[in-house]
Amino acid sequence: MRCTVFGTGYLGATHAACMAEIGHDVLGVDIDAGKVAKLGAGEVPFYEPGLGEVLRRNVDAGRLRFTTSYDDAADFADIHFLGVGTPQKKGEYGADLRNVDAVVDTLAPRLHRPAVLVGKSTVPVGTAAHLAERIRRDTPQADVEVAWNPEFLREGFAVEDTLRPDRVVLGIDETAGGRAEPLIRELYAPLLAAGVPFLVTDLATAELVKVSANAFLATKVSFINAVAEVCEATGADVVALADALGHDARIGRRFLNAGLGFGGGCLPKDIRAFMARAGELGADHALSFLREVDHINMRRRTKLAELAAQACGGSLLGANVAVLGAAFKPESDDVRDSPALNVAGLTQLNGAVVTVYDPKAMDNSRRLFPTLNYATSTIEACERADVVLVLTEWDEFVQLRPDRLAEVVRQRSIIDGRNCLDRTLWRSHGWTYRGMGRP
Structure with missing residues (x-):
């Protein structure tokens, strides 16, 4: 399968590399050209045991690439993972969702065939529904189904937690197109075949x-x-x-x-x-x-x-x-x-x-x-x-x-x-x- 991963920080880079490791063709997307260049050269811009080897192996094999182009990403795949940061707002307790909104606002107008947007970022409850409504309102021509697949990574064990998770959780909108669940099941097929529990909510x-x-x-x-x-x-x-x-x-x-x-x-x-x-x-x-x-x-x-x-x-x-x-x-x-x-x-x-x-x-x-x-x-x-x-x-x-x-x-x-x-x-x-x- 082909998939994109938006955001190449700790979460996004790990998910992109590990999806390539289980055999998929993956395109990582980030607005930071310097980070994209480093990752494309097989260099991890942060320390995480084992990730460098996985990254280099899959870059060398041609299964993993990185880009700053949203046009390339929209054309590359029909399943798009959202892995950007959601930091705490300055002076407030709430999460800052500007990165999440920016990805959706930039990507949705470029999607010219049915697509699934799968969130992995940690967000306040109600964000997925808000994003789906935002796409329907601002980009009515886009046929996008929003799903949520939260990550449970431990720093220091991120590769293991991605390739051998203790569960996979997928949140779907049953009134949407029905594409998300079969696509995610196919993407994670090697994990599910190994007995990883798959929970649909x-x-x-x-x-x-x-x-x-x-x-x-x-x-x-x-x-x-x-x-x-x-x-x-x-x-x-x-x-x-x-x-x-x-x-x-x-x-x-x-x-x-x-x-x-x-x-x-x-x-x-x-x-x-x-x-x-x-x-x-x-x-x-x-x-x-x-x-x-x-x-x-x-x-x-x-x-x-x-x-x-x-x-x-x-x-x-x-x-x-x-x-x-x-x-x-x-x-x-x-x-x-x-x-x-x-x-x-x-x-x-x-x-x-x-x-x-x-x-x-x-x-x-x-x-x-x-x-x-x-x-x-x-x-x-x-x-x-x-x-x-x-x-x-x-x-x-x-x-x-x-x-x-x-x-x-x-x-x-x-x-x-x-x-x-x-x-x-x-x-x-x-x-x-x-x-x-x-x-």
Whole structure:
């Protein structure tokens, strides 16, 4: 089959490459000529394990191309995926849909035969119906069926999650042409043959599945972080507590890791957009709990900066602080709403000299926080440090040797913002170790 993918950021580039990987001819479309040129040359403009190999293999095989031309895209295929970004509006909680609207407004007039527009972007509920109405109103000559096929990618595992998803959800309008479901079934045939569940819903349900999943995961993270606050007040151990909870099959252990909280380009902005949309629908009370989820998450960042000050004698003024980690999670170079960089910025604002090191996110960090100091290695970042903050759980940091790090720091003090270190090991080497929600 042939398909196009509009938007070649994290979602779009991954989807385009993986659709080519399962045998389809794919055209990726973006208004950024520089990004298109890089991808066309087999270069991924961000870090995602395994994606580079998939991209290059399919570009070389001729199954995957990239363009800035909407005319070429309209002629190339009859199924068009929408994978552009939906960031949070400036000064508001709601999602900014300008990129989505721009693709539809530009593509629809160029479609001269029946087509299916399949959304993958995370959008407020009602967006698909709005787009269908927009096309009918503004481009009545276009025969376009709108469907929604939300993505459930984890950064660091995006290729696996695309090629071996735990489910495929497709929202359709049963009053439309009826083309979407058979086309998507044919496109995903290799996945469905492998036993991946295929769930067909209405448009609104499909849109809600993604934001509901993210809201649930964010709630689970903030729940265990709220419990961590109680553990800190009582001397209990939140890690042992989470292990005990995790044995309950109704709860499970995943996403019950207390620490610095969640960040990135999805969970924070998606739960805020979910709240905003609920308010627009007159159901704001239904999601009011998400405000506390958000507050708990942000509070953990402030808490860690306070712990850093305590470790430096009560004040960060003039202290040397080493920050290990800048990406919001390991195996990613994504620094959007990164808790690690947020803490680095907070400690600097309170007078510390902050030096950051991350295995993959240094360039993105410099662009976002140019006033911080950056090192080329863990050891360099920790030279003469009064406190070391481990804020992203890269394996490189988990495997650090306390004795080696002790040779370069000024004070053997470490704060484990992800509860990923062996506290017994560090304490046995004379370090003052402090975790989150742990004695």
